Amino acid sequence: MDAVHTLLMDHQIKPSYTRVKIFKYLQEHKNHPTVDEIYQALTEELPTLSKTTVYNTLKLYIDHHLVKELVLKEQKHYDLITTPHAHFKCDRCEQLFDIAIEPPALDETYEDAFEVRDAQLLYHGVCRSCQRSQA
Amino acid sequence: MDAVHTLLMDHQIKPSYTRVKIFKYLQEHKNHPTVDEIYQALTEELPTLSKTTVYNTLKLYIDHHLVKELVLKEQKHYDLITTPHAHFKCDRCEQLFDIAIEPPALDETYEDAFEVRDAQLLYHGVCRSCQRSQA
DNA sequence: TCCATAATTGTAATCATTACAAAATTATAA
DNA sequence: TTATAATTTTGTAATGATTACAATTATGGA
Numbered sequence: 001m002d003a004v005h006t007l008l009m010d011h012q013i014k015p016s017y018t019r020v021k022i023f024k025y026l027q028e029h030k031n032h033p034t035v036d037e038i039y040q041a042l043t044e045e046l047p048t049l050s051k052t053t054v055y056n057t058l059k060l061y062i063d064h065h066l067v068k069e070l071v072l073k074e075q076k077h078y079d080l081i082t083t084p085h086a087h088f089k090c091d092r093c094e095q096l097f098d099i100a101i102e103p104p105a106l107d108e109t110y111e112d113a114f115e116v117r118d119a120q121l122l123y124h125g126v127c128r129s130c131q132r133s134q135a
Numbered sequence: 136m137d138a139v140h141t142l143l144m145d146h147q148i149k150p151s152y153t154r155v156k157i158f159k160y161l162q163e164h165k166n167h168p169t170v171d172e173i174y175q176a177l178t179e180e181l182p183t184l185s186k187t188t189v190y191n192t193l194k195l196y197i198d199h200h201l202v203k204e205l206v207l208k209e210q211k212h213y214d215l216i217t218t219p220h221a222h223f224k225c226d227r228c229e230q231l232f233d234i235a236i237e238p239p240a241l242d243e244t245y246e247d248a249f250e251v252r253d254a255q256l257l258y259h260g261v262c263r264s265c266q267r268s269q270a
Numbered sequence: 271t272c273c274a275t276a277a278t279t280g281t282a283a284t285c286a287t288t289a290c291a292a293a294a295t296t297a298t299a300a
Numbered sequence: 301t302t303a304t305a306a307t308t309t310t311g312t313a314a315t316g317a318t319t320a321c322a323a324t325t326a327t328g329g330a
Contacts, residue, residue, distance in 0.1 A: 026214075068216050077167035080202055101242075114232070115266060116259070118258070119259070121254070123238075123249065126250045151296090169286095170286080185310045190288080
């Protein structure tokens with residue numbers, strides 16, 4: 001039995017051929033691939049693969065907390081620069097809240113490898129009033 | 136003289152009527168508006184305003200570090216869930232690097248107001264090799 | 271084998287953003 | 301002032317990732 005098979009079954013996901021392939025691709029390519037990269041890479045082995053399937057499968061994994069989506073695409077928002085701070089976005093009401101936390105600075109391990117020009121810290125979840133108004 | 140006029144001039148930006156209006160809108164609406172919200176709000180006062188102008192003006196302010204762009208829109212990337220960690224994105228070569236820093240937890244001030252389900256910490260800047268290969 | 275269910279595909283629609291060229295406005299110099 | 305140059309603004313079209321959705325295909329059980 002395949003470890004990926006078992007893992008998917010454990011999460012009530014039927015381990016179809018395509019799903020296993022996509023999962024293994026993620027295991028073997030930890031460089032945060034995009035949908036297009038996954039699609040391009042697998043289309044040789046799976047000539048009938050469609051991009052929609054890649055989207056669907058990733059969504060399935062995300063819903064089951066097997067995969068994380070890295071940079072949420074949404075509209076851009078604009079802010080007059082004040083002090084560094086973070087934001088909380090409610091996934092229900094879509095509201096954006098300011099949070100008075102500064103993104104942590106990079107320590108010595110990284111500070112000569114990367115010249116940081118900006119940092120963004122974004123929390124996601126459910127805000128108070130949406131928690132209350134839940135059925 | 137208007138304070139916004141002076142501020143823009145200080146940053147070598149000609150304070151045109153439209154530019155001042157957009158800047159003041161941001162000052163008076165700190166709720167992180169989108170391009171569309173700015174456009175919709177100002178289109179009454181400035182009936183000939185175009186969305187392109189809003190985009191252009193914001194880009195100008197961003198380049199002069201007067202305004203910050205809040206959630207960068209780009210392709211989504213996918214990552215198998217491991218431990219919480221941060222990322223560094225090089226603005227030159229577009230590469231994405233893992234950073235072993237955990238996004239800070241929300242303290243007592245916020246913890247009963249927000250139910251956090253996810254946090255993303257993203258650094259932007261220039262990576263080592265791009266710093267070296269600069270003219 | 272037949273049927274029901276689920277998985278996969280492909281095309282079209284959506285929508286924020288960008289490119290670009292034309293038009294309008296403003297500044298400059300004679 | 302007038303002509304000319306430079307800049308700002310506009311509007312339309314293109315781009316490109318993502319989603320909607322209906323059609324097709326595969327799968328597993330009776």
